[in-house]
Each structure stands twice: as C-alpha cells, then as structure tokens.
Amino acid sequence: MTPHATYPATQFRIARPTHQLDAVVAFYTEGLGLPLLYRFEAHAGYRGAMIGLPGVGHHLEFTEHDDGAPCPAPSKDNLLVLYFPGRQELDVISRRLEDHGVRPVAPENPYWEKKGLTFEDPDGWRVVLFEGSFGGGGRST
Structure with a gap:
C-alpha cells in the first residue's frame, strides 16, 4: 500500500x-x-x-x-504551480491573463523558464503555468 x-x-x-x-x-x-x-x-x-x-x-x-490584514510581500519563489498537458492548453490560459493586463515575469528559479510562464497575482504571489506533470519522484517533467 x-x-x-x-x-x-x-x-x-x-x-x-x-x-x-x-x-x-x-x-x-x-x-x-x-x-x-x-x-x-x-x-x-x-x-x-x-x-x-x-x-x-x-x-x-x-x-x-474589515480591519485590514497584514500581507507581507512573499518571496519571488513562493509559487502555485499549475500543470498543463501541453503548450496549447498553457497558452490559452496565458492569453487569458494577458487579456486581463497581466504579463509574465521572470522566475526566481530559472528551472521554471524551460517549459513554463510565471505570473504575479495582485498581491505579488506567483503562479507558474507549466507544461508537463509532476511524476512523484521529486521532478516535474
């Protein structure tokens, strides 16, 4: 098991x-x-x-x-990674973001540049759109 x-x-x-x-x-x-x-x-x-x-x-x-919330700036390597089966699916979401005025940013870790695009949400937290999958062995493919 x-x-x-x-x-x-x-x-x-x-x-x-x-x-x-x-x-x-x-x-x-x-x-x-x-x-x-x-x-x-x-x-x-x-x-x-x-x-x-x-x-x-x-x-x-x-x-x-109501009283506000302290939102310290995240590091540039705090990431939510969304995996896509292919570049075409990733590009659809990338275009949606760009249509909303959000442009890709350079990732802190260059690993994510290989097959991905990084975007920042309004609070500065980063989301990576990645072409591939996580195989469970510690590496994204």
Whole structure:
C-alpha cells in the first residue's frame, strides 16, 4: 500500500489573507479561469472566496478582514504551480491573463523558464503555468 493511500485526510485548502479580495478573485477566476467555488461575507469581520480546480478535493481560500490584514510581500519563489498537458492548453490560459493586463515575469528559479510562464497575482504571489506533470519522484517533467 502506498503511503498516501493510508493518510486519512480527504481534502486540503491553502488559505491566505489579502487586502484586495476582489482583485485577487478576478485574477484567479477571470484571468486564470479557475472556478469560484464559494464566496462568503461578514463572518466575524471576514469576507472570503474559495477557488479551485473542477472535481478535486483541494482549493485556495482568500480572506479579507474589515480591519485590514497584514500581507507581507512573499518571496519571488513562493509559487502555485499549475500543470498543463501541453503548450496549447498553457497558452490559452496565458492569453487569458494577458487579456486581463497581466504579463509574465521572470522566475526566481530559472528551472521554471524551460517549459513554463510565471505570473504575479495582485498581491505579488506567483503562479507558474507549466507544461508537463509532476511524476512523484521529486521532478516535474
């Protein structure tokens, strides 16, 4: 039995604050084309949105608080990597982002330049569109 088959968690969420929720949601939904799964208002002073990939048990959550939220600038190597089966599919999403005024940036790690494009969301967090897959052996192919 593989180690992951025995792990009891069935979903995961990556959550982070922002001070510009609407712009961040637009980047991930309109720019990247990811579906908005859920949006909530006025929960103990928090508003937020869950964004994910279709049909999978993991998603991103972005929250904004009425009193603001300290959002320290991320390093240029804090990445969300989205894998695409081919360059054609990657280019469709890249064009969507560029149509929304988002241009590629140089990655901190030149590895991502080989078969990918790096973009920054409105808070400066980076997203890599990568042609290939992660094989589980520690390397993206």
